[in-house]
Amino acid sequence: MPMISKILIANRGEIALRVLRACKELGIACVVVHSTADADAMHVRLADESVCIGPPSSRESYLNIHQIVAACEITGADAVHPGYGFLSENAKFADILEAHGITFIGPTADHIRIMGDKITAKTTALELGIPVVPGSDGEVKTEEDALKTAAEIGYPVLIKATAGGGGRGMKVAKSEADVIEAWSTARTEAAAAFGNDAVYMEKYLGKPRHIEIQVFGDGEGNAIHLGERDCSLQRRHQKVWEEANSPALNVEQRMKIGQVCADAMKKLKYRGAGTIEFLYENGEFYFIEMNTRLQVEHPITEAITGIDLVHEQIRVASGGGLSVTQDEVHFSGHAIECRINAEHARTFVPSPGTITHFHAPGGLGVRIDSGAYQGYKIPPYYDSLIGKLIVHGRTRVECMMRLRRALDEFVVDGINTTLPLFQDLVSNQDIANGDYDIHWLEDYLANTPAA
The missing domain is CATH 3.30.1490.20 (ATP-grasp fold, A domain)
Incomplete structure (x- = not known):
């Protein structure tokens, strides 16, 4: 496969900006698409080229395959990075790009189909030796x-x-x-x-944790795992706070389930980034699904491994193979991600509007993935995620202290955000102890008055 010369980013918001940064670091030209509602978005401002592909409705813009293919042809983009959400796990989209000679930076359409249907995915997982519910x-x-x-x-x-x-x-x-x-x-x-x-x-498991394993394959039968993330803090099955590594696992458990997943991806000849998700209870892992794309929470894996997952995606899609072997993957410290949404911190009612003041925290081990800025108007048409706060420390205790400090520095005025919720959580003793499951957050919200 020839090297990629120009990537079209078929997404918006913080993930579009994340992929754009990777393109610039690799010296690859990048094109972004946008709806009319996103004309002033940060990724549009920073891209080499931008193409408006439709009105605010996702169906008429970010989910409009024909418009995205046309944008590739107009700009000469020879690859598409789908980010997450939208068309990232759409097998038809991958097929159409391939038919037009455009590289899809992701797995094959067949693998997307297999893992996109939960029954087929579970059957496949069993065949590959992955434990299931x-x-x-x-x-x-x-x-x-x-x-x-x-x-x-x-x-x-x-x-x-x-x-x-x-x-x-x-x-x-x-x-x-x-x-x-x-x-x-x-x-x-x-x-x-x-x-x-x-x-x-x-x-139905009573009090499980949600553990996911990051995997990477080259499509030729080589695959590695990059450890796990604990995504148990959820509301209505939506992840809110993620950690790497999990407070619930020891090194032996981590490496054992990681190797099971890597071996499965070798057998499947999987290509690119993927995440195998499990419920974990009483020392046992139970497969629930596989996401055939980059995850929202990928930065915490990058923090503890030092491996840029978007660089790796582009490298694999270019035919360059994996940049590291399993023996070269080393885990360092602890990382936590908080998803900052434009929502009321307790009712979770969306809060679109203009950001009147924006100040991001900084310092050692603090990363902000966000396209927000002072004066930016958050549109009401899309997901309410406005940014991710990612904090890394040598230990979980150091990480939690750094997170507390970073949350106190973070200022977003003009709209409601979920920042106050995270300020509550970082001070909670169960969270400090790492003692929580997938029901913990909803129970906490139901039984604890807002501060």
Whole structure:
């Protein structure tokens, strides 16, 4: 594969800026696309070239495949980096780019398809030797199937959309009386959200942690893992705070599950960055899904490994292979990421509007990934993430102290943000002890009055 000469970034916000920075460091020309609502965005200001691809609606702009391909042809871009969200896990998009001779900086369309359907992904994981949650063999098609499968698995059970994401099409049934209603509601939600009402069933774990393994493959049968991230602090299945490494794992557990995942990616001949996500309880890992893209929380892996994951994505897509072997991956210190959203810190109601004052923290071990600036008007049409605060320290204690200091320095005026929530969390004793699970944050929010 020839070296890439110009990359079009098919995304917006902080991730578009993140990829743009990597392009500039590698000396690769970059093009950004934008909607009319994002004409003043920071990544548009800093790009070598920009192309307006439509009105504010994502469907008419960032999800408009034909417009993005046209932008590639107009600007001569020979590769596309999709970032995360939008078209990053769209197999059709990858196929269309390939048909036009444009490199998709990501996995093959086949691998996106395999991992994009949760039933197929679970079957594939089993074949690859990855531990999975006990559950149905495939789609649960009838009420009778639902009752029978739930009895075999044992209550409580979780009914999930096969094409799901973000917690939609996901219902818990704690008894036989719950199953039919949960099965029906999950199908209805799945059909509305994804155009696909297929659901499957798996064992519901009581107090698990959410652990994910970062993997990288060259597409030729070589693959490595870059350790784990703990993403257990969630609200409505949306990650809020992430850590690397997990406070719950020791070195032996980390390397064992990491090697299982790397070996699986070797067998699959996976290409590029991927994340294998698990529920972890009582020392056991249970596969839930694989994301075939860069994750929002990738910077904490970069912090503890010193490896630039976007550089690595571009290198692999260019045919250059992996820059490191497993033996050359070393973990150093501890890192935490807080997702700063334009939302009320307790009600989580979105807060679009103009930022009247913006001051980012700095100092050793502090990184801000954000396209926000003073005077920037946050549009109401997209995800409310305005930035990520990433903090690294030699130990978790040092990291937590640095995070507390950085949060106190961070100023965003003119809109509501989730900064006050993180100031509460960094002072909480359970968080300090690393003693939390995927239900902890919602329980905390329900039972703790705002400061």
